[in-house]
Each structure stands twice: as C-alpha cells, then as structure tokens.
Amino acid sequence: MTAPRFARNEDGLVNPITPAGSPRTVWQRFGWLGWVVVLGLAFAFPYLVDRPRFWLPNIGVRSLWLGIIAMSLVFLNRYVGLLSLAQVTIAGVSAYGVGYVMVTLDQPAVAAIPVGILAGTIAGFLVALIAARTKAIYFLMITLALGQVFYSYASQAIEVTNARRGLAPIARTEPFNDISNFYWAVLVVAVICYLLCRYVAASSFGLALQGIRDSPERMQALGYKVNRYRVAAITFAAFIASIGGVVLVFDRAQVDPDVVSLASTLDVLVVAVIGGIGSLGGVFIGAIILTLLDNFAQDFTDRYMTLTGIVFILVLLFAPAGIAGIGKQVKRVIDRRRKTTVDDAESPQQEPAAEQPTDEAITKGKQR
Amino acid sequence: MDQFLLIALNGLTLAAVYFLVASGLTLIFGLMRVITMAHGTSYLLGGYLGYTIARETGNWILGALGAAAAVGLLGLFIHQVLIRRFQDDDMRVALVTLGVSLIGTDLMLAVFGGTATQVPIPKEYQVGLDIPLIGEYPLIRIVILLIAIAVGVGLTLFINKTRYGSIVRAGVDDSQMTSATGVNVRVVFASIFVLGSALAAFAGVVGGTLFPLLPGQDGTYLLFSLVVVIVGGMGSVPGAAIGAALVGLVSQFALVYAPTYSLVLTFALMVVVLAVRPQGILGRKAIA
Numbered sequence: 001m002t003a004p005r006f007a008r009n010e011d012g013l014v015n016p017i018t019p020a021g022s023p024r025t026v027w028q029r030f031g032w033l034g035w036v037v038v039l040g041l042a043f044a045f046p047y048l049v050d051r052p053r054f055w056l057p058n059i060g061v062r063s064l065w066l067g068i069i070a071m072s073l074v075f076l077n078r079y080v081g082l083l084s085l086a087q088v089t090i091a092g093v094s095a096y097g098v099g100y101v102m103v104t105l106d107q108p109a110v111a112a113i114p115v116g117i118l119a120g121t122i123a124g125f126l127v128a129l130i131a132a133r134t135k136a137i138y139f140l141m142i143t144l145a146l147g148q149v150f151y152s153y154a155s156q157a158i159e160v161t162n163a164r165r166g167l168a169p170i171a172r173t174e175p176f177n178d179i180s181n182f183y184w185a186v187l188v189v190a191v192i193c194y195l196l197c198r199y200v201a202a203s204s205f206g207l208a209l210q211g212i213r214d215s216p217e218r219m220q221a222l223g224y225k226v227n228r229y230r231v232a233a234i235t236f237a238a239f240i241a242s243i244g245g246v247v248l249v250f251d252r253a254q255v256d257p258d259v260v261s262l263a264s265t266l267d268v269l270v271v272a273v274i275g276g277i278g279s280l281g282g283v284f285i286g287a288i289i290l291t292l293l294d295n296f297a298q299d300f301t302d303r304y305m306t307l308t309g310i311v312f313i314l315v316l317l318f319a320p321a322g323i324a325g326i327g328k329q330v331k332r333v334i335d336r337r338r339k340t341t342v343d344d345a346e347s348p349q350q351e352p353a354a355e356q357p358t359d360e361a362i363t364k365g366k367q368r
Numbered sequence: 369m370d371q372f373l374l375i376a377l378n379g380l381t382l383a384a385v386y387f388l389v390a391s392g393l394t395l396i397f398g399l400m401r402v403i404t405m406a407h408g409t410s411y412l413l414g415g416y417l418g419y420t421i422a423r424e425t426g427n428w429i430l431g432a433l434g435a436a437a438a439v440g441l442l443g444l445f446i447h448q449v450l451i452r453r454f455q456d457d458d459m460r461v462a463l464v465t466l467g468v469s470l471i472g473t474d475l476m477l478a479v480f481g482g483t484a485t486q487v488p489i490p491k492e493y494q495v496g497l498d499i500p501l502i503g504e505y506p507l508i509r510i511v512i513l514l515i516a517i518a519v520g521v522g523l524t525l526f527i528n529k530t531r532y533g534s535i536v537r538a539g540v541d542d543s544q545m546t547s548a549t550g551v552n553v554r555v556v557f558a559s560i561f562v563l564g565s566a567l568a569a570f571a572g573v574v575g576g577t578l579f580p581l582l583p584g585q586d587g588t589y590l591l592f593s594l595v596v597v598i599v600g601g602m603g604s605v606p607g608a609a610i611g612a613a614l615v616g617l618v619s620q621f622a623l624v625y626a627p628t629y630s631l632v633l634t635f636a637l638m639v640v641v642l643a644v645r646p647q648g649i650l651g652r653k654a655i656a
Contacts, residue, residue, distance in 0.1 A: 083459060130639055133646055137403050137458050141594050142642065145635055148591050152631035262587045266470055273463060305474035313450065313467040316460060 042187055046180045056179045058295050061251045063287035064186045065091075068193050068244035070272040070283040072237040075197050078278050079206055080233045081213035083136075086127050086143035088268050089150045090238045091245030092260035094120030096154065098246055099167030099255040109173055109250075116249070117242040123150075124238020128231040147265055155257035166256025170249055186247050190284070193240050197280050200236060209233050270312050276322025285323045373502050375620050381509040383616025384516035385575040389589050390596035390608045391523060392567030398603015399527075399540050399560050402451065403458055406465040407568050408590030409472035414439045414569025415576035415585075416480045419487045422573075428489055432573040436566040443565025447558055455557070469586060477583045484580035487573055512574055519567075524605045536560060568593075595634065599641045601651025610649055 041048070049055040073087045097119030101112035131142045154161045161167065176182040200206050208229055212219045216226050249255050258264065267290065275286025290308065297304040319326050393407050414435040422431030446468060454460050489508055496504035527533040539546045539553045547553045572581075575589070592615065600611025618637050622630040641649065 130642065134642070137462060138598075138646075140459070140462060141403070141598060142638075145591060145595055145598070145638060149632055149635040152635075153629075156628050156631075266466065269463070269466070270470075303474055303478060306471045309467045309471035309474070312470065313464055316464050316467065317450070317453075320460065 039191070043184065046183060052180065056183050057251065059288065059291045060183050061179075061186055061247070063284060063291050064183075064190045065244045065247040065251060066268060066271050066287040066290065067275075067284040068190055068247065069241050070268045070275065070287060071193060071197060071280055072240040072244065073268060073272045074275075074277055074280055074283055075201070075240065076234065076237045077272075078280070079201050079209045079213065080230060081136075082139050082230070082234070084127075084131075084143045084234070084237070085140060085265050085269065086124075086131075086147050087237065087241045088265045089143075089147040089260050090120045090124045090127070090241040091248060092150065092154070092255070092264075093123040094242035094245030095249035095255040095259055096161055096167070098249045099170055100160065102170050103167040113246050116246050117239065120242025120245055121235060121239045124241065125231070125235045127238070128234035132227055132230040132234060144265070147260065148262065151257055151260045151262070154260055161257070164257060166254050166258075168254030168256075170253050170255065172250050172253075176250070182250070186251075189243060189247065193243055194280060197240065201280075205229075205232070270308055272322075273312060274315050274322055276324030278321055279324035282322055282324025289323070370502060371624075374505075375624055376617065377499075377502060377505065377509075379617035379620035380613065381513050381578070381616075382620060383612040383614075384513045385571060385578060386592055386596050386616055387516050387609055387612035388519060388571030388574055389568055390593040390600070390612055391520065391605055392564035392571065393593045394597045394600070394603055394605060394608045395523070395567070396561055396564035397597065399536055400455070400557050401458060401540070402455055402561075403462045404446075404451075404465045404561075404564070405462055405590060406446065406468040406472060407564075407593055408586035408588070409469045409476075410439050410443065410565045410568035411572040411575065411589045411593075412476060412581065412583075412586040413442070413472065414572030415487065415581045416476060416485070416572075417569070418573030419485050419576055419581060422487050426488075428487070428573075428577070431487060432570055435573050436570045439569030439572075440562040440566035444558060444562050446565075447561040451561075452554070452558075469590070473583070473586055476586070480581075480583075482583050484582050485576070486580050487576040489577055508577065512578065515574065519570075520605060520609050527605065592634075595638045598648055599638055601648030604648075604650040607648055607650030 045060055046052050046056060069087050069091045072090075073084055076082045076084050076087075094116040097116035098109075098112040101107045101115045102109060127143065127146055130146065131139055134142055155164055157163065171177070172182060176185060201209075208219065208224055212224065212226050212229055219229075220226050248259065252259070271286040271290050272283055273286070274289055275284065276282030289311075293308055293311070294304065297307050301307060315322060319329060321329060389407070389411050392410070393404070396407075397403055417438050418431040418435035420431075421434040422428050425431070446465070450464050450468065451461050493508045493511060495507050497507045497510055499505050527536065535546070535551055536556055539551065539556045543553045571589075575581075596608055596611040596615050598611075599614055600607030600609070614637060615634055619630055619634045622633040626633065645651075
C-alpha cells in the first residue's frame with residue numbers, strides 16, 4: 001500500500017470534515033508528536049515509577065491486556081456495529097488453550113501460544129456462526145449468554161479445565177521472567193494489535209464492514225455477502241482478543257474460571273466505555289483508570305465495585321464517547337456557544353443539531 | 369415413571385420462578401423495547417427485602433407485597449433518572465442498567481452479607497401434599513406453581529383485553545400517534561417499568577422461598593430470564609411461559625441425567641431455538 005495522498009481519519013476514510021485547502025488543525029499537523037510522546041512515556045514507564053515491582057504487573061501489564069481485549073470489543077462496536085460481551089470468553093478460551101498445552105501436556109510456551117490463539121480464534125468463529133444473524137441488543141444478550149455457557153463449562157469440566165482450581169503454574173521463560181522485559185514485550189504486542197486493527201479498518205474489507213454497519217440492505221443489494229463479512233469481522237476481533245488472552249495467562253501465571261466470569265466481562269466493558277467505545281486507542285486510558293481504581297480505591301473505601309459502577313454510569317450519561325471523546329465534546333459545546341452568541345438572531349436554527357459522528361456514539365441498537 | 373414425573377414437576381415449579389422473573393423482563397422489553405440488565409438485581413433485592421419483612425412481621429404476603437412495592441419504586445427512580453433520557457437508544461440503556469446491576473451487586477453484598485438466607489413460610493404450608501403417581505410433594509411448590517399461572521393469565525388478559533392494555537400496545541406501536549390522541553405515553557412507559565420491576569421483586573420473594581438467596585444470584589437470574597425471553601420470544605407473555613417451562617424442564621432433567629452439563633444444555637436449548645427461529649418461539653418478526 002502506497003502512502004495515502006489524503007489525510008485519512010481513523011475510519012480510513014478521506015476526512016470529509018476538512019474541506020480541501022482549508023488549513024489543517026494543530027492536531028492534524030502535530031498529531032504524530034502526541035503519539036511519540038505517549039509511546040515514549042509507555043516505554044519509559046518502568047523507569048518512571050518508584051516501585052516497578054508493584055506498578056509493572058498491577059498497572060502496566062494488566063492495563064495492556066485489558067486494553068487489548070477491550071480493543072477487540074471496540075473494533076466490533078465501531079466498525080461492525082456489534083457490541084459483543086463474548087470477547088473476555090474468547091480471551092479465556094485462548095488462555096485455557098495455553099494452559100492446557102503447558103500444564104496438562106507439559107509442552108513449552110512456544111508451542112502453547114499458537115495453540116491458544118488458534119483455539120480462541122476458532123471459538124470466536126463459532127460464536128460468530130451462532131450470533132452473526134442477530135443484531136444490536138440480541139447480539140449483546142446472546143454473546144453474554146454464550147460467555148456464561150463457557151463459564152459454567154470451565155468451572156465444571158474437571159478433565160479439561162481442572163474445574164474451579166484451574167490450570168497452574170504457567171511460568172514465563174527467559175528472558176520474560178523479568179517483569180520489565182515482559183512489560184516491553186507486551187507493549188510491543190499491544191502496539192502491533194492496534195496498528196493491525198487500524199490497518200484492517202482502513203482496508204477494503206474494513207470499508208465494506210462500515211458500509212454494512214450503516215446500511216446492510218444496501219450492501220446486500222450491491223452483492224456483498226453481509227453475513228460472511230460479519231463472521232469474518234467477529235473472527236478477526238476474536239484473534240485480537242486471543243492475543244490478549246495469551247498475555248493474560250502469562251501475567252496471572254494460571255487460568256481459572258474467574259478469568260471468564262461475569263465480573264471479568266464487565267471489567268472489559270467498563271474499560272471500553274470509560275476509555276471511549278468509539279476509540280481504539282482510548283481503551284488503554286480506560287484500562288489504566290480501571291486498574292488504578294482497582295488498586296487504590298481500597299485505601300479509602302471497601303466498595304470498589306460501587307465506585308466503578310458509578311464512574312461507568314456517569315461516563316455513559318455525560319460523556320458517551322468516553323474519555324477519548326471528551327476533547328471533541330468540549331469543543332462542540334464551545335463551538336455551539338460561540339455560534340449562538342455571534343449570530344443568534346440571524347439564524348436561530350441554522351443546523352438541525354448535527355448528528356453525532358458514528359465514531360463517537362455507542363452504536364445505536366435498533367432491531368425492531 | 370415416578371421419578372420421571374417428579375423431575376417434571378420439579379422442572380415446572382422451577383419454571384414458575386423463571387416465568388415470574390422473565391415476565392417482568394418481557395413486559396419491559398416487549399412494551400418499551402428497553403432491555404434492563406438490572407433485572408436480576410431487582411430479583412435479588414426483592415428476595416432480600418421480602419425476607420427481611422417476612423422475618424420481622426411473620427407475614428409472607430406482606431413481605432411479597434412490600435418487596436414488590438419497594439423495588440417498583442426503585443424501578444421508577446431508575447427509569448426516570450437514568451433511562452428516560454435516551455430510552456430509544458437501547459444499547460445505552462442496556463449499558464447503564466448493567467452499571468446499576470454492578471452497583472447493586474456490591475451494595476447488596478455489603479448490606480445482606482454473603483450467607484444464604486431463605487424467606488420463611490407460614491407453618492400451614494410446610495406440609496406435603498399427596499399427589500397420585502408421585503407421592504408426597506411439598507404444598508408450597510404447588511402453591512407457587514398456581515401463583516405463577518394466575519399471574520401469567522392475569523398479565524395476558526390485562527394486556528390483551530383491558531383498555532389500559534390496548535393503550536400500552538398502541539403506545540408501543542406508535543408512541544407519537546398515541547400521545548396525539550391524548551394519552552400521556554410517558555406515564556404509560558413509566559408504569560410498565562414499575563410493573564416489570566415489581567414482578568421481578570415478587571419473583572425474588574417466591575424464588576427466595578423455594579431456594580436460598582445468595583450473592584451472585586442476580587447475575588444468574590438475569591441470565592436465565594434473558595434465556596427465557598430469547599427462547600419464548602421478546603414481549604410475549606405466553607412465550608415467556610413456554611420458554612420458562614422449557615428452560616425449567618431441560619435444566620431439571622439435565623441435572624438428573626447429565627449433571628455436569630446441566631447449565632451447558634440449558635444454554636444449548638437457546639442456541640438451537642436461535643438457529644431455527646431467531647425471534648423466539650412466539651416472538652413477532654422484527655419490524656424495521
């Protein structure tokens with residue numbers, strides 16, 4: 001792929017908002033600098049904190065795998081318009097795959113990781129076959145229910161998953177037994193996953209997906225096999241989630257049914273919503289906020305879950321685009337203020353309240 | 369044969385509880401097209417409140433009514449404050465109510481603790497009933513089965529035969545047109561939400577009478593009521609009854625003949641129904 005001649009927005013579309021020739025905004029010109037700073041901070045993280053032994057596993061690595069799994073959820077929501085609650089389950093299948101090969105079959109990690117990712121991706125494919133025909137709220141419920149099927153299976157099938165006790169130990173080998181090295185490796189993996197999601201979204205496949213999201217009937221009429229695209233997208237998201245699952249299992253050093261419990265599912269959902277359910281990169285902000293809450297809220301309250309829930313609801317009520325969207329939201333409010341003060345008498349209704357861009361809102365669930 | 373019938377009867381009484389929970393959900397969804405993920409929370413909270421009231425007063429009926437009223441009020445609050453503003457955006461409603469259930473789970477654990485409790489029942493119901501072919505069977509289970517049937521018939525008649533029911537159905541099909549005819553649609557929607565929440569709380573008291581109340585059951589019952597309404601078809605009370613009966617029977621028979629996979633089989637039922645009939649057994653075909 002040659003370098004794009006036009007500024008592309010995150011959807012991979014030529015940015016329709018900036019008319020040709022108009023001056024590029026500060027962010028468009030220096031956006032890459034922001035990325036350099038963020039990545040630099042992320043890579044320097046082990047040197048920036050006072051107690052790496054606490055910060056790296058509890059905040060660093062955990063945020064990264066939470067973020068990777070949440071990113072697969074956001075990918076599906078943003079580009080396919082499906083909100084899946086099975087992403088944690090898929091990551092869990094992948095984690096169990098790794099655990100089974102390493103603990104039960106006693107094979108090295110090199111053999112276990114591909115098996116785990118393959119298992120998770122296949123699980124995602126199966127979920128897709130069952131759920132791809134449904135949309136919106138039905139998809140949400142079915143993926144939630146499928147997740148619970150696997151949870152009940154994992155906590156009962158003693159010969160495969162070792163039931164409640166789970167599979168352990170899953171040790172990291174040289175050089176990753178050093179937590180800093182492990183953190184850097186995971187960071188690289190997370191960046192690759194992010195770039196991969198962006199690449200797929202900007203490919204012709206990703207564009208077709210967005211077409212299907214916006215108007216499945218029209219895409220069908222154009223000859224696209226809508227269901228196949230959906231299945232492929234869900235499978236791809238499952239691949240990303242599986243990678244998150246592999247990181248998860250090496251971080252926890254074991255895998256048990258708690259990994260796929262309802263609480264874990266909600267954790268990832270909270271991460272996605274707080275970070276911004278339309279933003280692939282925002283999930284990492286959400287993940288950091290959740291892990292910080294998790295680790296520090298207990299200093300002043302026992303009710304950590306209540307606090308998380310309140311933050312979750314507040315974000316949904318007042319900043320539906322999440323933390324990542326707050327900048328734009330503030331800008332929109334300021335713009336509106338400015339506009340109304342400048343020409344309130346002239347044209348009281350110049351615009352019928354601009355429709356929220358799709359990348360900001362939670363995909364509206366409408367299946368009537 | 370005896371055992372078979374016994375399992376079937378157990379399945380049906382379990383289905384009675386599932387039906388009571390799911391009927392609230394199917395009302396809220398079917399009539400308002402709003403999915404509340406806090407439904408399991410209403411169930412468990414109702415159970416706990418019913419337990420507290422019944423223990424203090426010694427009156428089961430008072431406990432059931434008190435719990436239904438209190439949770440109904442809570443439902444009104446949730447609907448007015450959290451849901452009404454974006455009632456048409458069901459995905460966001462689902463997420464907000466999921467947040468409510470997250471808070472509810474945590475607070476209930478803090479207040480009622482982690483030990484199992486069971487709603488006390490009057491002495492005169494703690495007896496067995498002789499049923500031909502089966503033998504002695506707890507009277508309370510039969511009573512609960514009858515209560516569920518009565519509620520189901522009552523709800524169906526209410527929606528299909530009364531004037532208020534037709535207003536509700538009209539409000540769903542075309543809320544603008546209905547409000548143009550002078551009906552306050554917002555009040556109608558709010559009252560349906562209250563009714564659905566109260567039903568869930570009532571189901572909690574009933575369920576808490578048969579089985580112990582435990583933390584985590586809010587999630588379990590949310591899932592089971594989701595499965596029941598998916599299987600039966602969204603918004604259909606008779607569908608919820610059929611769905612509940614199927615789920616109850618499958619889970620009880622599986623518990624006897626394939627105990628490890630009881631839950632898996634229950635959910636497999638849902639997958640099969642979805643594959644054959646995505647809108648559920650009695651569900652209306654999706655209208656664009």
